[in-house]
Amino acid sequence: MKFCATCGGAIEQRVPEGDDRRRFVCGDCGEIHYINPRVIVGCLPEHNGKILLCRRAIEPRHGYWTLPAGFMENGETTAEGAARETLEEAAATACNLRLYRLLDVPHISQVYVFYRCGIEEGRFGIGPESLETRLFDEADIPWDEIAFPTVTEVLTEFLDDRKQNVFPVRHSVISLPDKFRKH
């Protein structure tokens, strides 16, 4: 961030009065431009015991499989956003949404919210951000080709929970793998 979005003035980084961390502050009009974590909303759609996955047509992780999910938009709820992403990426109408998972990914300042859901009439297709979409039996899930650690974690837990038919809402943190940490 170099310029103030409000007045076009030059941005400086400093700790504003009464604050305790560096912010982007306009040198001209004094406006503080906060940058906050972003919310990713998604669904874990299940139909006849199978799980709907989408193969990504976009970067990052082009060609890898994922659950339908994406950035939450202003003016929607987390459930509405999760259903919207399911429609956009898999042309499927999510139904019976139930909150399932909150995942923090602090090293990229993201919070994931996943809902379990059904698929209306079992219908799905291929949205513009997907190369293909498919209902997977547990035994066929392409574990080596899952796009993101968040998806692997949610899928793994869901399959475990399903054995007991109990689906507690859990919270966890996805950390940066050790090999990428700064020492």
Added chain:
Amino acid sequence: MKFCATCGGAIEQRVPEGDDRRRFVCGDCGEIHYINPRVIVGCLPEHNGKILLCRRAIEPRHGYWTLPAGFMENGETTAEGAARETLEEAAATACNLRLYRLLDVPHISQVYVFYRCGIEEGRFGIGPESLETRLFDEADIPWDEIAFPTVTEVLTEFLDDRKQNVFPVRHSVISLPDKFRKH
């Protein structure tokens, strides 16, 4: 938003190619500046059966009572943010944090995440954003002076849940009161 934060060019509002909603787009460099919902993280601190509330020293709702909560910062988890806010607003060290509530407030594009917690050694004080802080017995909670509907909802449910000593993680939507809706 009037100016591009990257190049200082004039911002226009239009639907970018491949998108389906209006965004802030730079007329010069073409960068799309997304505006996303913000996450508010907070705690419901309990000590010896009493609940810690803070009386706000800042707007909005100056002088009203609230649970310690505030905007999540980049690089932290929701639980870390909730504990940070509890320290900042009530000088209390939150312990034993357990995810409790997700609340969507779509008309202001906010998502609230609340944790139940204890207070280390029962110690608390008054942070710079609070006029006073106090441990309330259920019977003494100042229901008419609660700052926000989210706080009223979380407190009400918590007191209900406590009777059964079962605290399911729930999700709900706080809507704009009818009288404020556009028709």
